[in-house]
Each structure stands twice: as C-alpha cells, then as structure tokens.
Amino acid sequence: MEDTRTGAPDRTGGDAEALARRFEADRGHLRAVAYRMLGSLGEAEDAVQETWIKLGRTDVSGVANLTGWLTTVIGRVCLDMLRSRGSRREDPLEYYVPDPVVHVPGAGDPAHAAELTESVGLALLVVLETLAPAERLAFVLHDMFAVPFDEIAPVVDRSAAATRQLASRARRRVQDATLGPGPDARRQREIADAFLAASRGGDFEGLLAVLDPDAVLRADGGTLLAGTSRVVRGAETITRQALMYASFGHASLPVVANGQPALLSVVDGKPGSLMVFTIVGDRIVELHVLADPERVAALGIPQEALAGAIGSA
Structure with a gap:
C-alpha cells in the first residue's frame, strides 16, 4: 500500500x-x-x-x-x-x-x-x-x-x-x-512604542532613555540586502542608527514576534522590515531587525492588517 x-x-x-x-x-x-x-x-x-x-x-x-x-x-x-x-x-x-x-x-x-x-x-x-x-x-x-x-x-x-x-x-x-526577566506585555509594548516615537521625532535623549547602555542591534538583510546586515553595539551607536532609519518615514504595524513586541515597517502596502524588541527591566537590551525581503514577504501578514499600518506623519 x-x-x-x-x-x-x-x-x-x-x-x-x-x-x-x-x-x-x-x-x-x-x-x-x-x-x-x-x-x-x-x-x-x-x-x-x-x-x-x-x-x-x-x-x-x-x-x-x-x-x-x-x-x-x-x-x-x-x-x-x-x-x-x-x-x-x-x-x-x-x-x-x-x-x-x-x-x-x-x-x-x-x-x-x-x-x-x-x-x-x-x-x-x-x-x-x-x-x-x-x-x-x-x-x-x-x-x-x-x-x-x-x-x-x-x-x-x-x-x-x-x-x-x-x-x-x-x-x-x-x-x-540568558537575559533577565522583562516586564509584563503591556509595559513592553509601551517601551517599544516609546522607542518608535523617539526615533520618529529625532529625540536622542528619548532613545537613550529606553535603551540599555550595552544594548545590541542585529540586522539581517539576507542576500538581497547584504549591505544592511550588521551588528551594532551600545545605546549611543544604536541611537544614531535609529535616527537614520527614521528619515525613511515608513508606516508601521505593531505586531508580536515570538511573544515579544515588534514593529513591522510597511512600504506601499507591503511588509518592509521587522524589528523585534527584547526588553529586560524597563530597558531594551536587544533589537533584532529582519530586513531580508524574501523572508519578510513570507511572514504571512494579512493584507487587511497591512492596510491598517500607522504612518509617521
């Protein structure tokens, strides 16, 4: 058989x-x-x-x-x-x-x-x-x-x-x-939103307030955007990167990734990149950015959800 x-x-x-x-x-x-x-x-x-x-x-x-x-x-x-x-x-x-x-x-x-x-x-x-x-x-x-x-x-x-x-x-x-425990889900989302607001507003001090001094940002652009792949260490260096990213003015959609708060940038109605926050205490200790177009496209985000992304204007 x-x-x-x-x-x-x-x-x-x-x-x-x-x-x-x-x-x-x-x-x-x-x-x-x-x-x-x-x-x-x-x-x-x-x-x-x-x-x-x-x-x-x-x-x-x-x-x-x-x-x-x-x-x-x-x-x-x-x-x-x-x-x-x-x-x-x-x-x-x-x-x-x-x-x-x-x-x-x-x-x-x-x-x-x-x-x-x-x-x-x-x-x-x-x-x-x-x-x-x-x-x-x-x-x-x-x-x-x-x-x-x-x-x-x-x-x-x-x-x-x-x-x-x-x-x-x-x-x-x-x-x-292993990192320490984080706050509850509501507080984590508040911290992620504060990072986004400070980034969009060019608020250097606001970003430093939510980032751990030894925070690490890992960005993966895949083969198509290999030039964007990098590891950035330290709150001040990440802040300069965040202010640079804010100049693009993408709309964003608050999502949850692996149980953690995350933001999905939306460009022309399509998913652009995903930023996932790891938060310990009241500070962001790690940021994982998936910018690989092929893998981001495969995340399976419903089109109706993408249409509800919030612009930066």
Missing part, C-alpha cells in the same frame, strides 16, 4: 488512517521541536514532512510510545539538516536573525504562533545557532522536551554519559547568554 500524500509505502503494521490521525495529533509538537532545532519555519515544516515519510516506511506496531519515537526521529532529521547547512552556509552567523513567528493582535487564532514560540524568544534562538549540531540536539530534546539521554544518545552516536556532557556544554552557553 502507498500513502497518497507522500508516496511512501505503508509499512506501519497498523491502520494507516488511524496512524495518520495520530501523527496529526503530534504535528504541533514535532513542529515545535523542529523550530527550536532549526530556527527556520520553512525548514521546520520540511523536517515534519520528512518525519511523516519515515513513519510511513517503518513498522511501528511494536512502539509503545509513538510520540517519543517521532520526537527522536525528527531530532535525527534536524541534526542532518543542521550538518548539511553548516557545510554550505555562506551568510555570517553574527548577523543572522532566525525566522520569527509573527502574530498581528486581533487577527485570527494565535494558537499556532503560541505553539511554536512558547518560551522561545529570538535572543534564545540566536544563541542556539552558535551551538554545534549535536549540542543543540541534546539541549533541545532534553532540556526543552524532557527526552531522556539514553534515547538521545543513539541519535548523536554517543553514549548516554557523553550525550549528557553535550547538553551540559550547551546549557552553560545558553545560561551565560
């Missing part, structure tokens, strides 16, 4: 329809694992599909915990994708901004966004990008999804003890880069 969606033969040893329903029930969990592993929405979907194909080619009639089995399978798929990506990567990792999951408040059901982004801000995804593939797998599966080390070990071809060490090294890297 062949699966009509994937072309994969059915060797499950069970009811194909029931297994498909079971996989759909786990799809959100698998997508969340893949997103944390890959930091790319498109690649995460590819990994989920590859896992479905592998399921269709495997007899799982004797598998007691299918969710656990699928979790380790998608982990292996993601590990292979990370290793392949590392061998062909051309864009400097310093500038890379992972794919954000963007939600327009009031625009539909945010369940999918919440599923992907719970406890995963862009700042954490940036740190995960610096880990070796096997370290990232061990940390994500164990620390984020409670997969035992003895189940992760065969995936990375190491002993359980060595796998524990992989996760421990990754955990130290993550903890060293």
